[in-house]
Amino acid sequence: MSPAADLDPFAPTLTPGRARALPWATVMAGSLVTTVPVIATVPILPPCGLLMLLAWRLLARFALRPWAAAPLGLFDDLLSGQPLGSAVLLWSLCFLAIDLMERRLVFRDFWQDWLIASGTIVLCLAGGRVIALPVGAHVDGALLAQGVVTILLFPVSARLVAWIDRKRGLA
Template identity: 40%
Template sequence: MVRAALAGKTLNRGPVHGAAYVPAASVVAASLLVALPIVSLSGWWPSFGLLMFIAWRMLRADAWPVWWSAPLGLVNDLLTGAPIGMSMALWTAIMLVMDLVDRRTQWRDYWIEWAVASLLIAGSAWVEAEVSGLSGAPVRTAMAVPAALIEILTFPLAAYLAVRIDRWRLGR
């Protein structure tokens, strides 16, 4: 017999209980990172909930149904203090765009995923800045550029975390 089969570490391991809810719970946990006591006047703190949301969607298209983007966006809005409906609309639009990208591409590698995520992150940062400006906040679109760059550079970390959590949740 193969020695690895005798070890027993990989036998009878399956998905953890509640494995279907782990992606959503990790997005909510990432959204909770805004509760850390870090003060910033310029708004450079990345939206970890959005990063984890995009990372999970790129990793597994079947991680959750499309309609889950609205409740997850609502939770993100409530936790981050954004206008109610901002993340709901943006995250739903991101899910629809990702569905279109999935249908149009035959394959994606790491660089294409990072480029698509960069476009989605930059677009959401621009929309958030424009909506904040329309609501009377003294926010210029140029102020969103550093935050978007930090989010784009942080995306590989979110993708790595999503992969590690997915391996744990599926018992691999």
């Protein structure tokens, strides 16, 4: 079965308003993952809201406006327990860093997207540690494990975002 056979020109697509709201809803759903009660000896739950935000920004550039990182970061701050404004600042810095890299890189493939996402994930996790915890706190091992898990889960979130983007009818 070819990919062209999957294309049904008469299949109903989402309305434009719903198609524009879907990236916002998926990032907010990713942020809601932190409210799921998980019992763990080491806190390595990845920031799923950040993963979804980065996947939308890197795969579907115009799905989220450049200013979208601030309200989505505020939503994440309200749910995650981080100091208010930390995700607003860090997610906005990630959008700015990605925008600067896009000006330099004309063409990108998935490996470069993964490398860019890895850098911004490390920036966000390290920045969140500096903002939220005292300097003497011994959380570097857990932070390293969380960073590795988050970086390794980026392809999963990118695949999910690509599937959602194709289903929303704007790809």
